[in-house]
Amino acid sequence: MNFDLLKKDIIAYSKEIGIDKIGFTSASAFDEMKNRLIRQQELGFQSGFEEKDIDKRVYPDLIFNKPKSIIAIALAYPSKMKDASQSKKGARRGLFARASWGRDYHDVLREKLSQLEAYIKERVPEAVCKSMVDTGELVDRAVAERAGIGWSGKNCAIITPEFGSYVYLGEMITNLPFEPDEPIEEGCGDCNLCVDACPTGALVQGGQLNAQKCIAFLTQTKGFLPDEYRSKLGNRLYGCDTCQLVCPKNKKMDFHLHEEFEPDPEIAKPLLQPLLHLTNREFKDTYGHVSGSWRGKKTIQRNAIIALAHYKEESAVPDLIYLMKEDPRPVIRGTAAWALGKIGAPEGKAAIETQLVHEKDLDVRAEMEKGLAFFEQINI
Known part of the structure; x- marks a missing residue:
């Protein structure tokens, strides 16, 4: 041969x-x-x-x-x-x-x-x-x-x-003995833009990543997102592109060579509020074919709640109150309570105070207290 x-x-x-x-x-x-x-x-x-x-x-x-x-x-x-x-206001979107x-x-x-x-x-x-x-x-x-x-x-x-x-x-x-190809010479040089731009400092230095601090990793975790990273999340629902977007080697790089990878804008950049109420079947039917769905509905919904808080989207307050009161999942109830405080609408404060009396989960109660603390900062 x-x-x-x-x-x-x-x-x-x-x-x-x-x-x-x-x-x-x-x-x-x-x-x-x-x-x-x-x-x-x-x-x-x-x-x-x-x-x-x-x-x-x-x-x-x-x-x-x-x-x-x-x-x-x-x-x-x-x-x-x-x-x-x-x-836009009233129709905020997240991003995969x-x-x-x-x-x-x-x-x-x-x-x-x-x-x-x-x-x-x-x-x-x-x-x-x-x-x-x-x-x-x-x-x-x-x-x-x-x-x-x-x-x-x-x-x-x-x-x-x-x-x-x-x-x-x-x-x-x-098990076939093919002749190896030669590696390509390193091309980053003195450029350090990606390290400097990393939102959480996860790029410790060039070529070394602390995955525990990387937003791409954090968007895939299942529990409560640590407080120090919530303000860094922005409107990201899954993954993070910052270190790629600032890279000079990616300038003008945009290839549409595979139909399979073409994004549906309503899926890749979806409205946030409708995400909060998807059933498991609706989530699977809509998002099941994308890689960002692998951790399930709850993780994406948690991130959507944080994104609405990032935007201070007051039209979402009724949705968040409903989730805080009715959702069976502690992470969603607690994150919704925190988001109500972040948004700062008076009806959100009243709802947290009322629900706090009934909430039994200690982690959720802690998030409610965080939400109420935001109102104290603005004297509501």
């Missing part, structure tokens, strides 16, 4: 099926990444969503029998939304991050990798492949960097010369 020729054929086929960039690397250990992951663990900077076993993340031979190579792929996604409605626009990228990339795997097995029947997207053991960014897809930016994203950092990543371990 001429693996150099097969590699060229795989590259050509990848373009036919809509893979925007492909690279090859060895299946040797990611030793440098192991040291970084150990340090992240020691500092408590991990999100908790990662594979717990660090060795599995850096040693391909622990998750695949006698691996020879890894194929990395990248698909570009758009950075600008067409025909997006503006948020760009990586959650359109159809769930996990599904799309898995389909591309499945097509690629079928092509390889057609050419080499004895080929064995293992594909993964985001939730697999390996670190997507480390594989993509070593395979020449792009360099690892100070914002902890892979930055490609062609598409900036607006790319989804996936990889496939194989």
